[in-house]
Amino acid sequence: MSCLKGLFTSCLVLASVLSCAKAVPISIDKTKVKLPEEAVKESPQSVDTGLHYDRYLREVIDFLEKDQHFREKLHNTDMEDIKQGKLANELDFVSHHVRTKLDELKRQEISRLRTLIKAKHGIEGGNDIAVDHQALLKQFEYINHMNPHTFQVEDLDRLIKSATKDLENYDKERHEEFKRYEMMKEHERQKHLKTLDEEGKRKEEEHYEEMKKKHADHPKVNHPGSKDQLKEVWEDADGLDPEDFDPKTFFSLHDTNGDGFFDEQELEALFTKELEKIYDPTNEEDDMLEMEEERLRMREHVMTEVDSNKDRLVSLDEFLVATKKKEFLEPDSWETLEQNQAYTEEEMREFEEQLTRQEQDLNQKAADLQKQREELERQQKQLNAQKIELQQAVEHMERLKIQPPPEMHLEGNAVPESIGQNQPLPPGHQDIPPEQHNVPENQQDLGQGHQYIPQDDQPMLPGHNNQPQDPPQVPLNHNNVP
């Protein structure tokens, strides 16, 4: 939310990008400009439409502007025809050099999108799933993906239509986001109230109402775009005599990039003076995000009243026509933002439900994670136990290497006597049923109590003295002790 202002104040319409090849200085408060000369001296900054493909859009327009034929067509085609795709057809007549450049720009843009998709995919953790780049690229409607190597009429047409559509929805999205911000603010307030006792609650509510009242108490706000409003700018910001107010001079003073139009940013800058009457960043009761919403409302209002050809730009002619209307000379009072709640009760209820669902989802995920953690801990314990067993077995083997091995008559599965019943066995050890013991076949039918004595012809282990021991050794196995 905090980036709202930065993001949105840099927004400019496609129309202005198309109409003015020169860049617009954006971050200057035009109401603070004392003399027009100062504004002209400002080094121009890049226009940012706020669209994610802003750079591509601007580069395409910049190159097209270099073509004389196209430039002429661009300036002589009205916005409606541009939207209808008439301008895009002119691409067939631009020079080979410009076409080659556009092909290159498109390839770069596709490559950028691929990188984006890849990065996003990486973040989401799908490492070994094959990515269908072609399918994912299709979501970017402003590019024709059927011919990824060349820029054609279809590409220009898509770019213009997407940018127009996206920009038209831009304000709408801003309003929606602002509404969510306000509802979240109310949600947090209610949540805080619930943590308080009766006395605390009463005090908090009292304070809230007091702040609301304080915020609503401000000097009269002029109707945006009215003579009174512009005259205040003329007098306070431009330092000129109100008696000399002249619309034409006013227009050239505040058309800061000198392109003959008021674009959205130039218009918004005119409202700073009015907004300062309502909002002060040092006041607890003034929310600066609300101020930006108010600025947007003012700009939309003026555009609706003055921009008669709907190209999202106010030409000098449009402006002068507006200054003769009744709304300019005797406007209604302006209803400020706080006079209307940003959301309805129904919207708030839906918002709360949505929050509850999100909370439940989160809780479920937390529970699942806890389960996974417990399972991992259990597996870890098991592994540790196995490790200890293995270690003991290895240590035991080491001891066997140092001690002279006891008499053995088993090959392969011989287990030394010193292994007691309770000692751990090496992993993989299997108890051997008595009948499978490696006793020579001819000895197996001997009666109980018979103890096997190694035969002379059996290989002796080193150090073996070939004498029967007393008591003689029995192949010991922890479950084989009589």
Ligand SMILES: [Ca+2]
């Ligand atoms: Ca301008």
Ligand SMILES: [Ca+2]
């Ligand atoms: Ca216009």
